[in-house]
Amino acid sequence: MLSENIFAMSFNSLWSKIIILFIAYFAPIAAMVHVMLIFLALDTISGIWASLREGHKLESHKLRKTVYKFLWYTIAVMSSWMMEHTYKLSWTNLSCLIAGFICFVELKSIFENITRITNEPIFTRILKLLKRKTTETINDITDNDKSE
Numbered sequence: 001m002l003s004e005n006i007f008a009m010s011f012n013s014l015w016s017k018i019i020i021l022f023i024a025y026f027a028p029i030a031a032m033v034h035v036m037l038i039f040l041a042l043d044t045i046s047g048i049w050a051s052l053r054e055g056h057k058l059e060s061h062k063l064r065k066t067v068y069k070f071l072w073y074t075i076a077v078m079s080s081w082m083m084e085h086t087y088k089l090s091w092t093n094l095s096c097l098i099a100g101f102i103c104f105v106e107l108k109s110i111f112e113n114i115t116r117i118t119n120e121p122i123f124t125r126i127l128k129l130l131k132r133k134t135t136e137t138i139n140d141i142t143d144n145d146k147s148e
Contacts, residue, residue, distance in 0.1 A: 029081050032099040036073050039106035040066060046113035053117055073102050 044066045048058065081095035114122045 026078060026081070029077060029095060029099075032077055032095065033074055036077070036099055036102055036106075037070060039103045039110070040070050040073070043106045043109045043113065046110050046117070050113040050116035076102070 044063070051058070077095050077099050080098045083089065084092065084094050111122045118125070
């Protein structure tokens, strides 16, 4: 009985050491993983909002895809980071490129969801806003030149 408790304590201690080593090893990419999580969360929220606006029901099997996506995205960044450091690929930031690509894909999905919510393409709205602001700025500059 006593030997079982000692084994259990050492086993738990071993697992805690493994977890601490795992966290320490991957600490440099924590920010990338957090940013990916934020993009994924924003995509999920905007997707739910768009689906509810279109009258669809929420289904758990569709929401489960978000967990799988985050898991696989994280594995992709972690494995690319390990490859960079194991094979001394200092000439590339493969993990940054992969994380950036993943965030770009999620941003594109967020824009698509915003288009579904507003029934107007988000890029068109941004271009209209930029055109209006540019026109206002040019008019202000030309008015200032005329008054001088």
